[in-house]
Amino acid sequence: MFIDPIGTGFSRSLPQDDKDTKQSEKANFGEAEKPKETEFWEVERDLKALGEFIGRFLSSHQRWLSPIFIAGESYGGFRVARLARKLQQEFGVGLCGAIVISPALEFSLLAGSDYNLTAWATLIPSFAASAAHHKRVQWAAEQGNLQAHIAAAEQFARTTLIPLLAMGDTMTPDQRQIAYEQMAGLIGLPVELVERLAGRIGIEVFARELLRDQQRIVGLYDASITAIDPFPGRVNYEGSDPTLDGLDRLFTGAINSHLRDTLGVETDLSYHLLNLETFKAWKFELKGEFKQGFLGSVDDLRVGMALNPYMQVYIAHGLFDLVTPYFASKHLADMMKLNPQIRPNLTVKHFLCGHMFYTWDESRCLWLAQMKAFYHNATA
Missing domain, CATH: 3.40.50.1820 (Alpha/Beta hydrolase fold, catalytic domain)
Structure with a gap:
């Protein structure tokens, strides 16, 4: 049984009384109202x-x-x-x-900061794997073992990067430089960039910079997939993610064909593959969970x-x-x-x-x- 949570797919909340039914009818005729699903x-x-x-x-x-x-x-x-x-x-x-x-x-591991250090380290092995896939690291040139390259990145993340970030200015410049050069060699980015960002490389930076010389961006959800950067001269990337926006039309067509043609589902409802209204209205309320603001x-x-x-x-x-x-x-x-x-x-x-x-x-x-x-x- 595949369950689409309320507000996604065909899942909607049912009207509970005549008032809700009338509001639902108004909505069908185009009168804007706040979706009743927001309570969910x-x-x-x-x-x-x-x-x-x-x-x-x-x-x-x-x-x-x-x-x-x-x-x-x-x-x-x-x-x-x-x-x-x-x-x-x-x-x-x-x-x-x-x-x-x-x-x-x-959720604390989804975004790093000057003070949340572990999130930066958990990204390094995926950066290393992606850089190797695109032959942007020495491993690829030598036709080495991918698992060995990833294992080296995991070891670096745990034993070098976390101490580097935790020690801050107490680490000597020479020690920091050695770590930056090792990190650049693992993830395929220029050592000058790694040094400028003090080892804190976010996913948007990596996705933009890995293949910048080819004017291409790598996907955030799958960095093996690339797309043309439509604005290569701008400071920040302003195009679409090739693994989200680029694939939306494919999965939307596939699920609608499967449900309506293969399974015979008959409905005038739109299938919400990604519901931006849900995304914008979602509330992360802790309700007694005190974990520094993270669920x-x-x-x-x-x-x-x-x-x-x-x-x-x-x-x-x-x-x-x-x-x-x-x-x-x-x-x-x-x-x-x-x-x-x-x-x-x-x-x-x-x-x-x-x-x-x-x-x-x-x-x-x-x-x-x-x-x-x-x-x-x-x-x-």
């Missing part, structure tokens, strides 16, 4: 709606005793990690497994795994994904301090691709084989 566009209400739907579906189809798995991608991965606890603790839904695809698990899901995942020591968890990423870098989840998994009894229940895998790694034939086939083994083990 915050974290806890969104999770509650998903939990309610899952419970009702299990009841109406008599599937409460069936093996139950949940899966989610990107922000849906955040949802799955939270639901791993909430479904079991609040809705009584026992889970065999949770599949977390290209997730944003902790996270790893605590809930840890509790869910402790509540159910049989539940299996599979986290998957693409190596070329800059938006939700794979090393962030690998770092978090290493920080979860799972009990030795349940640590084998957590699997973290990476594929040679981007955010939607299943769009690559090789990665999709490999993932399918791994999922078959995962379902088998989780239900054994």
Whole structure:
């Protein structure tokens, strides 16, 4: 069962009375009004709606005793990690497994600052993999081993970059220069740029600068994909992301064809592949969670795994994904301090691709084989 949360896909909130029905009719005739779905566009209400739907579906189809798995991608991965606890603790839904695809698990790792240091480090291995793919590093020239190059980037991120950022001005200029040169060699950017930005390289900078000499931009969601930079002379990149805006028309056409032609869905509703109204109206309210202003899901995942020591968890990423870098989840998994009894229940895998790694034939086939083994083990 594929669930589109309210405000996405065909999912809408139903009118509850005559007043709502009349407002809905007005909206259909073009009279602007605030979407009623906005009450669902915050974290806890969104999770509650998903939990309610899952419970009702299990009841109406008599599937409460069936093996139950949940899966989610990107922000849906955040949802799955939270639901791993909430479904079991609040809705009584026992889970065999949770599949977390290209997730944003902790929002503190999505943006670095002068004071939030770890986020900068979690990007480095994805930068290194992407630079190697485009033959912008010495590794590619020597036809070396990609995994060895990525492993070197992971080691640099943990043992060199984090101390460099943490020590600030207390590190000697010579030590800083050595680190900058090592970083430039790993991620394929000029050492002068790395030095000017003091080792803090954001995804927009990397995407713009890696192939600037070719007047091309790399995709944020899949840095193996490139597009022409329409404004190469401007300071900031002002074009579109080739892996978001460039692919929107393809996925919109595919899902509409599948739902309407193959499955025979008849509706005048528009399918919201990406709903900007939801994006702009979404509220990240902490509601008792005091984590320096950032929401996270790893605590809930840890509790869910402790509540159910049989539940299996599979986290998957693409190596070329800059938006939700794979090393962030690998770092978090290493920080979860799972009990030795349940640590084998957590699997973290990476594929040679981007955010939607299943769009690559090789990665999709490999993932399918791994999922078959995962379902088998989780239900054994």
